[in-house]
Amino acid sequence: MIDVLIIGSGGAGLSAALEAKKNGSSVLVISKTYPTQSQTCQAQGGINGVLKKENSQDSINSHIQDTIKSAHLIGDDETIRFMCEQASDTIQWLDDIGVPFSRDTNNTIAQRKLGGASYSRACYSSDYTGLKILHTLYDNCLKENIEFFNEAMLLNFIVENETIQGVTYLDIKTCEVKQIVAKSIIVASGGYGAIYDGYTTNSNASTGDAIAAALRANVTIANMEYIQFHPTTLKENSILLSESARGEGGYLVTQDEKRFIDELAPRDVLSRAIEEKIKAGFDVFLDLRHLGLEKIKEVMPQEYDLALQFAGLKLDCDLIPIKPSAHYTMGGIKTNIRCETNIKNLYAVGECSSNGVHGANRLGGNSLLEIITFGRHVGKIASEKVHDIQINTEVKSTQLELDINFIKSIFLAPNEVDFYSIKKEIGALFYDNVGLFRDDKNLNKVLEQVEIYRRQKSLMGITDKSKVYNTNLKEYIEFLNILELGDTIILSALNRCESRGAHYRVDYPNENEKFVKDSVIMVSENEYTMELV
């Protein structure tokens, strides 16, 4: 019997797994990819935390205030406080289990300043922070003999009497639909940035599958309209150039080499400023030339390689053309400070959740902090609670049968309309109209278009009929999830007639105190409606 089933194997999932296992629970991690391929590996800049250092003026209170400010009153102050207070422990834990954090000349963990932070408080491992954290967590999971089902894609939650019973999933290697029963489930499956297909820094895998499944199971989801755009991604292909570039003193300039904004302003402010310049006909560049090759290679070797490999440019002698791209999704499964959802024994953590630590805009360096801190927190909570949970291992859910039939139906579907081209069109439509600048007219236009796509669903399908590692099937299911979540993003954005953090309405350019509430999606009779709660 599985005590704690974890969906997702990024930083949040692996931290939860380690903690739950440490507490004596039987743990299984299922993941759509392999653990070290998770989105966490792409985090470059750092992980925030106020460490006790001599001569540092930084304080936990300052970290809290910076985070609250960035959240634009939508965040949850208590949850933010918890995260910031735990930060030093979180970083110490990571350091203790082997994460090779960069050191400063005092032999303490080095810290750099990221956007929106009052002090240098982001701990880092050169600019491979996420990669090194993820791999160290994985090494520890192997050491602790944690069990993994890799390339297992979540299909649906099994819920009875408002209580989680298990999940159904697609074994990608065999295309079989299977069921897992568990006493408690932690969803740690990442965000939905891949909806901005072609305009995102995110992995192709970030299709919000678990959030869509949550929606289908009447799990409350919230704040879907808050999507963070990263200001500095390569113009050509949305490859991320980390905030550490600006943290270390990089400039943003137009083609006349003139700076036009404080480079350490929050990401939403910078992204909009850059987009405005681009719309006005300027080209915008990241300029690191003044930092010199030695420093660049020492503190941001990955960025140096990325610019060279993906744009053919050298950070020490070229201006790097950039544009903002969808980077982080603040919305997701609504949870409280204990990562609990409205369904009993179902938890959510990390980017797939909306727990109030980021509010309307996430600070750089707070996402790694969130996933590790709350990952460990929820691992402990879930494992402590399993002793009180009795579950029938012979769960005879109709969900398994429904999902087996669902997969069968996909194999039989006509495939007269190509979903790949629609997925691409949705990416562009969302980037242009549900991106940095939004208004009523364009949001409604996209809503109508998504409805047109939805009506064509019965004409879509797959041409690959093989039962072995069928990525055509996997990608079609991802597409259906995107289609489902697309609506919730647009509806939330339409309903929020104000501008706040990452959500900017051209037709309502100011914050309005009437909207200091969460956008919560309600489901009734297969219709989604939005409420501010």
Add this chain to the structure above:
Amino acid sequence: MNSITICDKQYPLEKEENLLKTLLQIKTTQNNSLSYRSGCRSGVCGSCAVRVNGVEKLACKTTIKAGDCVEPLKNIPIIKDLVVNLSNQKLSLNMAFANLEEKSDAIITPQDEKSIDLQSNCILCNSCYSSCPIYEVNKEFIGPFALTRAYRYVNDKKENNIQNKIDSVQKNGIWDCTLCGNCNMVCPEHIDIKNDIMMLRNKSAQLGYTDPNIGSFDGGFDTNLDFGFNPNGF
């Protein structure tokens, strides 16, 4: 007509292009069943390693041209097209005890951290594993990435107990390697795996281990030279 070959099938290719972009283009417009792994598109998730003209590459970081031939990684069972079975990964890492076993209280200096920086950039793409000629003679070989990772922890000042790691890389490990350097040549993170294996040999010697290949000669040679047999002639 200009074309490329992917898993024995030919596809038209107009101009030099990024390989991952090409795979996506073919999959979504010409052959929906073409299977490959991809994730970050930026060289850090390690999922898109394949062989181009026989040499291991990350698809996302590779430009291809007409006439190129794309195949799956070697030494690993193929599931479908360019997708290989990655269960070797966990086995290898477990065999090498590649983790921090007993935390020391040592002070970590910037130099200490730098000494394991490169090794800890490993993205587990399996390129080194695919390029390694040892698998032709020994399927049980722990393999390059796991040995590098073992060395990353052996060389970590935070590790108090290196004995288990050194013990575990003796059999089917550091002495089986011929030091041909194929792994170094294909590593997308430019990790000097061959050097890491040599460093593990030094550590092993310090702990009393000897090269079993030398010990097996009657009378023995009084040299520890290793000429690095290279089956590919590099």
